[in-house]
Amino acid sequence: MRVSDAMIFERIAILGAGLIGASIALAARASSAARVVALYDRDAEVRSRALALGLGEVCADSASAVAGADLVVLAVPVGAMGSALAACAEALKPGAIVTDVGSVKGAVIEALSAVVPADALLVPGHPIAGTEHSGPEAGFAALFKGRWHILTPLPDERPEYAAAVDRLEAFWRALGAEVERMDAPRHDVVLAVTSHLPHLIAFNIVAMAEDLESVTESEVVKYSASGFRDFTRIAASDPTMWRDVFLNNREAVLEVLGRFSEDLAALQRAIRWGDGDTLYDLFDRARRMRREVIEAGQDTPAPNWGREN
Numbered sequence: 001m002r003v004s005d006a007m008i009f010e011r012i013a014i015l016g017a018g019l020i021g022a023s024i025a026l027a028a029r030a031s032s033a034a035r036v037v038a039l040y041d042r043d044a045e046v047r048s049r050a051l052a053l054g055l056g057e058v059c060a061d062s063a064s065a066v067a068g069a070d071l072v073v074l075a076v077p078v079g080a081m082g083s084a085l086a087a088c089a090e091a092l093k094p095g096a097i098v099t100d101v102g103s104v105k106g107a108v109i110e111a112l113s114a115v116v117p118a119d120a121l122l123v124p125g126h127p128i129a130g131t132e133h134s135g136p137e138a139g140f141a142a143l144f145k146g147r148w149h150i151l152t153p154l155p156d157e158r159p160e161y162a163a164a165v166d167r168l169e170a171f172w173r174a175l176g177a178e179v180e181r182m183d184a185p186r187h188d189v190v191l192a193v194t195s196h197l198p199h200l201i202a203f204n205i206v207a208m209a210e211d212l213e214s215v216t217e218s219e220v221v222k223y224s225a226s227g228f229r230d231f232t233r234i235a236a237s238d239p240t241m242w243r244d245v246f247l248n249n250r251e252a253v254l255e256v257l258g259r260f261s262e263d264l265a266a267l268q269r270a271i272r273w274g275d276g277d278t279l280y281d282l283f284d285r286a287r288r289m290r291r292e293v294i295e296a297g298q299d300t301p302a303p304n305w306g307r308e309n
């Protein structure tokens with residue numbers, strides 16, 4: 001079969017069949033962005049679930065999955081990227097495009113650059129789309145629709161490299177995403193502010209509430225609709241994924257966390273001294289940011305955040 005215009009790749013291989021890997025498989029098939037989707041996951045049980053879900057051609061090893069693939073997508077935790085690519089590097093088709101979906105870019109680029117074959121084209125990326133769920137059953141084809149996908153191309157002067165970046169951009173657009181290009185250090189700082197710190201705060205608040213001896217767990221759960229439950233959703237995210245994010249974006253997270261701690265101390269002082277103006281001004285600025293997020297189409301203005309209860 002000829003690769004049509006809509007069909008951007010003849011064969012893609014996805015390593016890691018969790019939430020993101022499964023969603024890419026479903027979206028690629030639904031959009032005809034790839035004719036054949038091959039998948040590999042190191043967990044045999046996940047492989048059989050991926051097969052039962054009809055995600056694509058499920059392979060018993062990563063070398064078989066990447067053999068003949070025009071695009072290889074690494075959808076494993078950030079800390080496993082280097083070893084996942086190393087395990088199948090020799091089986092890559094010459095000139096294959098290799099990308100990833102890792103939530104951190106600097107450390108992943110370092111790990112992948114050390115093992116990627118010289119004739120492959122490494123174009124790192126990160127979809128700004130996800131949920132707190134993991135595993136192949138959590139995947140859905142519409143995950144990337146209307147969401148940003150950030151590509152962090154490398155300073156690669158080969159003429160075929162620029163074409164590979166354009167082709168990968170077309171692939172993500174076919175999956176419904178908006179695509180932006182950015183350098184890796186900038187990506188890591190922006191994501192430290194918009195994703196990594198909010199997750200750290202949520203993990204901390206939820207763990208703290210569990211620890212508090214003066215409030216019983218049942219009361220925390222009973223009254224959670226007053227705000228706490230929104231943190232519990234974020235804090236339900238996969239512990240392996242988030243451990244790897246913080247171990248691999250250490251510098252940017254610590255820098256943003258330093259600023260956050262100073263501002264929190266200022267809020268603490270305002271509360272202690274009854275400084276209502278400072279509190280009001282900050283809350284007002286924060287509320288305006290919420291409006292901007294909704295206007296940018298990144299959340300719903302529906303009452304109760306679109307929840308039915």
Ligand code: NAP
Binds near residue numbers: 103
């Ligand atoms: P997930 O649902 O936990 O799936 C990851 C899968 O990869 C698991 O089945 C895992 O198996 C498998 N795996 C681990 N090491 C492997 C290896 N060496 N070879 C093959 N498979 C391997 O995770 P996810 O949420 O899809 O996240 C995948 C990547 O996407 C991460 O890098 C994350 O930073 C990024 N990301 C996630 C989100 C999100 O919201 N979740 C959003 C954007 C980007 P085991 O369970 O046995 O380890």
